[in-house]
Amino acid sequence: AQSVTQLGSHVSVSEGALVLLRCNYSSSVPPYLFWYVQYPNQGLQLLLKYTSAATLVKGINGFEAEFKKSETSFHLTKPSAHMSDAAEYFCAVSDSNYQLIWGAGTKLIIKP
Amino acid sequence: EAQVTQNPRYLITVTGKKLTVTCSQNMNHEYMSWYRQDPGLGLRQIYYSMNVEVTDKGDVPEGYKVSRKEKRNFPLILESPSPNQTSLYFCASKPRGRGGEQYFGPGTRLTVT
Numbered sequence: 001a002q003s004v005t006q007l008g009s010h011v012s013v014s015e016g017a018l019v020l021l022r023c024n025y026s027s028s029v030p031p032y033l034f035w036y037v038q039y040p041n042q043g044l045q046l047l048l049k050y051t052s053a054a055t056l057v058k059g060i061n062g063f064e065a066e067f068k069k070s071e072t073s074f075h076l077t078k079p080s081a082h083m084s085d086a087a088e089y090f091c092a093v094s095d096s097n098y099q100l101i102w103g104a105g106t107k108l109i110i111k112p
Numbered sequence: 113e114a115q116v117t118q119n120p121r122y123l124i125t126v127t128g129k130k131l132t133v134t135c136s137q138n139m140n141h142e143y144m145s146w147y148r149q150d151p152g153l154g155l156r157q158i159y160y161s162m163n164v165e166v167t168d169k170g171d172v173p174e175g176y177k178v179s180r181k182e183k184r185n186f187p188l189i190l191e192s193p194s195p196n197q198t199s200l201y202f203c204a205s206k207p208r209g210r211g212g213e214q215y216f217g218p219g220t221r222l223t224v225t
Contacts, residue, residue: 050212104152
């Protein structure tokens with residue numbers, strides 16, 4: 001069965017610092033992986049996705065994620081945090097039935 | 113514009129009063145889904161539909177009903193709402209295939225008193 005673990009319900013970084021949000025998955029089929037972002041009082045929108053092409057995936061707003069099969073990880077990074085990045089971030093894996101299995105989410109807090 | 117719409121966006125109601133939250137998508141997607149989001153619990157799936165007239169229970173279906181009579185619409189029905197159904201609800205749709213992204217509606221904040 002598929003599952004997703006996001007390490008840290010809250011992550012706090014200073015403005016300008018590196019953002020690293022961790023996601024580990026388990027999947028019985030080759031995984032398709034997604035990162036979504038939810039800004040305050042809004043719905044979720046896709047940041048980026050991995051669908052078995054390049055292992056380094058670039059998304060919107062300067063975010064990227066690297067698929068590492070050996071580590072079963074799909075961590076999200078951004079070199080320099082901006083105040084506007086404050087949001088909740090969700091990692092998800094697509095199961096064999098086209099459903100998305102969701103992580104619990106990580107709230108990113110940006111300190112001025 | 114490709115989008116998922118939900119109505120109403122905000123709703124305050126009383127225990128036991130039937131309500132329907134509508135969801136509509138204009139992208140011709142086969143798959144649609146309802147989630148609820150509660151603090152500390154992330155997204156939990158209520159029901160989903162792989163196509164017209166095909167619906168299945170998600171992780172937390174108790175107290176909810178859905179129907180899928182048309183491809184574009186997927187209403188969520190609470191026959192007898194209770195306070196533990198106070199939550200933020202999201203509708204989503206996606207095209208066929210594992211790689212397709214889910215498109216989310218703006219959310220419906222429901223309060224049951």
